[in-house]
Amino acid sequence: MDADLQQMLALPAYGLYLLIILAGGIMAVGSASLVRALLGLILTLFGVAGMYLLMAAPFLAFMQILIYVGAVSVLIFFAIMLTKGPDGEAGGEEPPKVGGRLVLAGLTGLVPAAILAGAVARFAPQAVPLKPETSLFKLGEFLAGPYVLAFELISVVLFAAMAGAVLLGFERRKGK
C-alpha cells in the first residue's frame, strides 16, 4: 500500500476507533444493566484492538480480541449471572444517586485525560513514521530477554488472582 493512501486512511480510521472507544465507555458507565455495561466494555476493547491495528501490531490486536473479548469479558458475563443486584435480580445495578454517578464518571474520565493532555502538551513527542510490523520473533525475544522479569511477575499476579478466586469459591461453598 502506498504511503499516501495509508496516510489518507489512517486519520478516519483513527477517528472511527476513537469514536468506538468513547461510545463504549459511555455505554459502560451510563447503562443501568450490567450486561449492557459489559457490552460497552467490549466495544471499547474492540476500539483499542483497532488502535493496535493502526499501530501495525495486528498480533496484539487479535490477542486483545481473543483474550479480552473472547475470554475475559465472557467470564465477567458469567460473574454477572452469578451475582445479584440490590433488587434480588442478577444483572441489575444500584439505581443512580442524584446524578452523583455522572459527576464521578466525568471526574474519573476527565482527570486522567487532563493529566495526560498536559503531559503530551509539555513533552510533545516528535511524530514518528509508522514502523513496519514488529515480527513475532522480535516480540518473543523481548519477552524472554530484557522483559523476562516483568513477564514472570505478571504471571505471578495472575496466579495469585486465580488462587484467590478459587479460595473465595471454596469459602462460599463451605458456608452453605
Next chain:
Amino acid sequence: MTALLANPLVQLVIALLALLGFVGLNGLVLVWMERKVVGFIQRRPGPFEVGPHGLLQPLADALKLIGKQLVTPRGADRPLFWLAPILSVMPVPLCFLPIPFSPLLTGMELNVGVVLILAFSGLNVLALCLAGWGSNNKYSLLGAARAVSQSVAYEIPLLLTVLCIAFQSGSLNLNVIAGHQSGILHWNLWVQPLAFVMFFIAATAETNRAPFDLPEAESELTAGHHTEYSGMGFGLFMLAEYMYMIIICGMAAVLFMGGWDGPVAPGWWWMVIKIYAMLAAMMWFRWTFPRVRFDQLLNVCWKWLIPLGLANLLATALIMKLVG
C-alpha cells in the same frame, strides 16, 4: 484496471464479497447435506420434494424463516436479544479471510492469520451469552451458562494444538503453514496425529456440535440459548453454526492436511474436498453418539485434553529444539 485490482484494499473488498457469496452458498449446501446424511444413516431419503432430491429444500426453508414473524418475548432485553444472532454471524466473513484455498485464492494473506480466526470465532460465545441473557428465559440462561464454560474450556486445547503446529512451522501465517506441507507424506497429520485428534475434538466442542451440543441440548434445555428465537433469528444462529464448522474444518485442513495439497493435481478443490470430508465426519459423529453430560464434557477437557495438549506441546518444543 490491473492497477486498481492490485490495490490491496480493492482486493479485500472483492474477497469479502466473494466470501459472502461462498458463505451463503455453503450454508445452504451444508443444511441440505446434513439432512441427507442423517436421512441416509437413518435409512430415510431425507428431503425429497422440493427440487430434485430436495436440493432446493434449504432455499425453501430460508424463505420460510425470512417470512416468519419475529417475536420478542415479554421482558426480554430487546436490543441485546436481537444483537445476539447478528453478532454470531457478523465475524464469519472475517474469519474466512486468511484461509487459503490455494496460494492465489486467499482472501488476505496475514502473518497472524491463525490468531485472527481464533479471535473472531471466539465472538460466537458472546453471541450465545447475549442470546441467553436477553431472552429472559431460564432455559436460555442455562444454555448460555453452559456455552460460556464450554467455550472457555475448549479454547485452551484448541490453542495448544494450534501452537504445536505453529512451533513446527515457525509461523502463524496459514499460507506458510500449508506451504510447508507439500506432498502427502509431509502433512502435519502424520507428524502430529494426537494434536489432530485433539484439535478435532476441541473443534467439535467449540462449534457446539453433538455429542458436545450442551448449550442447546434439546432433551434437557428444549433449545438452550435459542429457545426464544423465531424466524431469521434462529436462522442466523443456525447459519453461524454451519459457518463456524466450515471455518474450523478449513483450519484443520490447512494446519494438518496441507491445505490445497493433494496426491494429484493440487488446487483449491482439494481444500474443498478435505473440508467436506471433515464436515461429513462431524455429521457422522452427531448422528451416532449420545450427548455427554455437562461435567463429563468439562472433565474431558480439563483432565484429558489440556494435560495431553501441554505434554504434546512440550514434546514438540523439545524435539524442535533438538532437531532444529
Next chain:
Amino acid sequence: MATLGQTIKSLWSMVVGMKVTGIEFFKPKLTVHYPRKEVDNLGTYRGHCDLVAREDDPLTPKCIMCGICVDNCPSGCLSLTMHVVGEGKPRPAGGAGELMLAQEVILPGSIKKAPPTGKAERVLDSFRLNYNYCSLCGLCVQNCPVSSLAWSREAYLVGRSRQEFEFDLLARLRAKAASSQGVKAA
C-alpha cells in the same frame, strides 16, 4: 495400565458405533414414498364399519335392525332409523337417536329381535355413523348377528369439516352398488 486399557476399550466403542451407522448409511431406504408408492398391507386394516349388502340384492343391506351394534358401541356413534311397512310411518329403531341414554338401550331384552316373517316388515331408512367419535374397536362388526357389518379398508380419509365424517352407511352402500352396476353396464 488397567485404566489405559479401559480407556482404549471405551474409545474403541465409539468406533464400533460409527461402524454401525456407517454401514446403515449404504443400506437401502425403508421409507415408503407416500404419493408415489403406498403401503401394501391395507388389506388387514380395519377402518370404520360398513354395511354389507344381501347376496341377492346389492341395494339392500342384510341388517335386521336389531340394534345390537348401537347398544355395544362405546362411543355412541351409530344411529339408525327405520320404518315398518304397513303402518307407513317411520320411527326410530332400538334406542336409535338417543343411544347415549344407555339405560334404555342396554337393559336386557331391549334388543329388538327380527320381526316374525310374514307380518309387518322393517325397512332401514338410514344407518348413520359419526366417524368423529368412532374408536375403531370393531365391537359393532363382531357382535352383528347377521354379519351385516364389515370393516371398510379406507385408510386415506380426509375432509375439511366434521360434517364430512358423519356418514350415512346406507347411502354409501347404495352409491357403491350403483357405481359398480354402472361399471358392469359399461
Next chain:
Amino acid sequence: MALEANYGMVGDFYTQNFTTTHTGDGDTLILNLGPQHPSTHGVLRVVVELDGEYVKKAEPVLGYIHRMHEKMGEVKTYLQYLPNMGRVDYLHALGWNWAYVGAVEKLMGIEVPERAEFIRVITCELNRISSHLLWWGAYLLDLGAFTPILYAFADRERIMDILQMVTGSRLTYCYYRFGGVSADIGEKFISDLRAFLAQFKARIPMFHELVTGNMILRGRCVDIGVLPVEMCRRYGATGPVLRGSGVAYDVRRFEPYSVYDQLDFDVPVGKAGDAMDRYDVRVAEMVQSVRIIEQALDKLPEGPFLNPDLPDRFIPEPGEVYYSVEGARGKIGVYIVSDGSPKPYRLKLRSPSFSNLSLFAELSQGTLLGDAISIMGSLDLVIPEIDR
C-alpha cells in the same frame, strides 16, 4: 434495564405453593420442565428447583391428560369399556386388554380356550417387544442420540404390520375379548412372525454395538439413579424398574396367569439398580419375549379362538375381582366391583407408571439436570397411564 421478577404472571397453584429446599437468599432457580418439554414424552410437568445444574428438588405435577378412565368404566357396560384399555397405555395396549379381559373373565367365570390363551401370549409379548423398542429409542433420544429411535422404529413397524393382521389396528389395539380373542391368527401371521423373530434376533447385537457399549452412554447411565430395593418397596415400583434393582419379581412367574407356567423363560435382573441396569433388563426382556413367542408358536394348539358358549350380555353376579398381568412397565392391575348390573359399580386401574413416576422426586434429588433426564427416561413413563 433491570429485569422485573415476573411480568404480571402469578403462576398457577403449583408454582405458588412450591416450597424451595433452599431457605434464605433464594440462590436457586425454579424451572418448569413441561408440560411441553422434549423429554417428558407427553404432557407431564415437573417443577424443578435447580442450584446451578444440580436438582435440589423435583416435584411432578400430574393431571394434564387425566381422562377419567376409571369413571368411564362406571358408566359403560363391561363390553363397551373394552376399547378404553388400549388407550391407557398406548404402547402396551394388549397388556391392558388382557388385564381387563382377565378380570371380567374371572368375575364371570368365563372359560378361555387354550388356543386363545396362546394367541394372547404371542400377541402380548410381541406388543411388549414393540413397547420396549420404543422405550429404547426414546431413552436414547433423551440422552441425545437421534439415530437409534429410527432403527427401533424399523423393527417396531414390522411388529405393527404383524399385529395389524389380526387386530386391524396399529397402536391402540382392541383385540382381546371376554373368552378369547377377536380374530384367529393365520398361516401368514405365523410365517411372518417367525421371519421377524429370526431377523430381530440378529438385530439385537447391532443395537448393542451401536450404543450399549458406547462409552458416552455408559457414562450417562452407569451409577446414575441408583435405586435401592427398599425404595422400590416404599413406592411400589414394579416391572423392569424393580427388576433392575435386583428383585426378580415378575407377575408372569410369581402369579402365573394364562399359560405362562407352561413356558420356559428367564426373568432378567440387574445388580446395582442404576439406569444401566434398567436398560440391560429391558433389552434382555426383549430377548426373553422372543423366546416365549417361539415356544408359544411351537405349542400352539388347534381349537376355537373364542369361547363358543358366551352369554349374550355380560352381566356378572355381585362381587369383586382383582386381576393382574405383567405389562411392559410393570404390574398392571384391574379391580372391579360388580353390583349385578350390566356396568361395573367401581373400577380401579393400577398403573405401573404412576408408582414409577413417584420414585422420580426422590431419585433425582441432588443429581445433575442431565442425569435427572436420564433417570426419568430410564423409568419408562407413559404419561396417559399415569393420569389415566
